[in-house]
Amino acid sequence: MENFLFQLFIFLAAAAIAVPIAKKFGLGSVLGYLIAGIIIGPFGLSLIADIEEVMHFTEFGVVMMLFLVGLELKPSLLWQMRTPILGMGGVQVVLSSIIIAGISLIFLPWQQAIAIGLTLSLSSTAIVLQTLREKGLMNTSSGRSIFSVLLFQDLAVIPILAVLPFLATIAVHDDGHLESALFDISSLPEYMQIIITLLAILSIFFIGKFASRPVFRTIAATRIREIFVAAALALVVGISLLMTSVGLSPALGTFLAGVVLADSEYRHELESDIEPFKGLLLGVFFISIGASLNFTLIGENIPLIAGLAAGLMAFKWLVLEGTGFVFKMAKKERSLFAIALAQGGEFAFVLFQFSRTNGVLPAQTIEPLISAVAISMFLTPLLFLAHEKFGTNGQGDEEARRDSDTIDRSGHRVILAGFGRLGTDLGRFLISAGIKPVIIDHDAANVDVLRKFGFKVYYGDITRLDLLEAAGAAEAELLIIAIGDIDQSRKLVELAGKHYPHLKIAVSASDRSSAYELMDLGITRIRRETFGSALALGQDALQLLGTDPYEAHRLMRIFRKKDEEMMPELYKMHRKDEDSYISMYQKHNADLEELMTLDLDLDMEEIDKAWNAANPEA
Secondary structure, three states, X not given: OHHHHHHHHHHHHHHHHHHHHHHHOOOOHHHHHHHHHHHHOOOOOOOOOOHHHHHHHHOHHHHHXXXXXXXXXXXXHHXXXXXXXXXXXXXXXXXXXXXXXXXXXXXXOHHHHXXXXXXXXXXXXXXXXXXXXXXXXOOOHHXXXXXXHHHHHHHHHHHHHHHXXXXXXXXXXXXXXXXXXXXXXXXXXXXXXXXXXXXXXXXXXXXXXXXHHHHHHHHHHOXXXXXXXXXXXXXXXXXXXXXXXXXXXXXHHHHHHHHHHHHOOOHHHHHHHHHHHHHXXXXXXXXXXXXXXXXXXXXXXHHHHHHHHHHHHHHHHHHHHHHHHHOOOOHHHHHHHHHHOOOOOOHHHHHHHHHHHOOOOOHHHHHHHHHXXXXXXXHHHHHHHHHHHHHOOOHHHHHHHOOOOOOOOOOOOEEEEOOOHHHHHHHHHHHHOOOOOEEEEOOHHHHHHHHHOOOOEEEOOOOOHHHHXXXXXXXXXXXXXXXXXXXXXXXXXXXXXXXXXXXXXXXXXXXXXXHHHHHHOOOOEEEEOOHHHHHHHHHHHHHHOOOOHHHHHHHHHHHHHHHHHHHHHHHHHHOOOHHHHHHHHHHHHHHHHHHHHHHHHHHHHHHHHHHHHHOOOO
């Protein structure tokens, strides 16, 4: 017990000292953790003893991270991302595996070469996602592409684990360390193992969809936060145990649970309760990686390990650049995409260990490879820094470091979230009408420019509960969301609906699809951003073509009224099947065209009659 507390003290103290120093020098928390690990590890001050045991425990931080990622993804959003997940992720993993295996084939048997190729094709979910979040890049185009590839890689761990035993060529001495904590299904017939595995996956859907909600509702009614935290942790730990017992990745299991719970009304509570544990365990995990660097081995094999690390990152970088090019990513985005995913990942530690215990790879092959993977992970935060310095002129980092403004609110009735191209005109309109909203925008450069023009705009992320509270959500009557990004809009609608149900909400949507997503949340005041401008321009076009101004205005109003009337019917149909939706959309368009043509003909006749009555000689 005393030894455990001492080890815990060392880890926590190292994190508390190293991370603030690293942040102060602009190095990021991940690099701070890694450096702290090196300092307290066996090749530094030797303050920690059993690195492997600690790492097994702290890998649970990765499991929690995947659960939180799943909470942010609804099944509908995952379906929308199916192309980048399967396309980019599939291409990257397959090509990287083939190239690395092909090179390994020069030195090793083909079975070992394939195992190494599959293992090294994966990247570090923990380091990359943590860094993207710290730098505010998760919701950028390149951030979503990176996340798609990482998600595919996490899913790919399952078939890789299934394939590796078939590549075994080395005799294995069973040391009896593979016993399951719950039950061991390996002794059962193969068909029973498949059935139990499928039942385990189905049980996650059942627990997330049906069983967890009444449990969380009952616990929430007690208003004892500690019990809710315990229930949230029990859910994650329980699913991890279940997945481990049937031979699947616990990270994948908790990710699926998170996706199923993404629609739950307790989503935000689960996020806020688990986030501190995830952050702490991930931090200790990074320290473990830093401490696990075997400098004796590295020192004795510097050319080999340096070559392995450099080669791994170079070949993966080439594959990622090519993948980004094929999927038509912009050059700047492709650059971030390639350097973010060029390293080896934490699953390499798991898969190499699995390969060793199953007789696929010998220890003398694995040890330099693990050192190379650890070095590549260590270099990743440095590559992010280099990309910021030379690829973005430091603008993104400046925004990431900027704190939210302190909001001065007094009796405001309206909160305007987003002051971009639509929000600016909307804000001017409201201010001219005598209504002064609290205006908040997340674009630091935009805020600075608008302030020069005299607008009172606050900088900050309005999707944070504390900032929404500071903006006066408890007293305001109306929340207008003009953010443009549907993910952020949806997040803010859910946050406001849960904590400030009295707020009336009006939202702008970039297109019809985004409008449907907002209708899913019960929002009725939705305006498509370009719809009004398109109709106004159409009205101008009709006039320029000779249509009577009044008639052009009337046709515009007919079109708008009929289009808005058909929205609810199309909304009901759009989730059923694509063919029926398209058919109904075409029918409505044909009806609208017929109605306007008929109206135009009738009115032209009336105009002609009126003209002839006034001019009988015409």
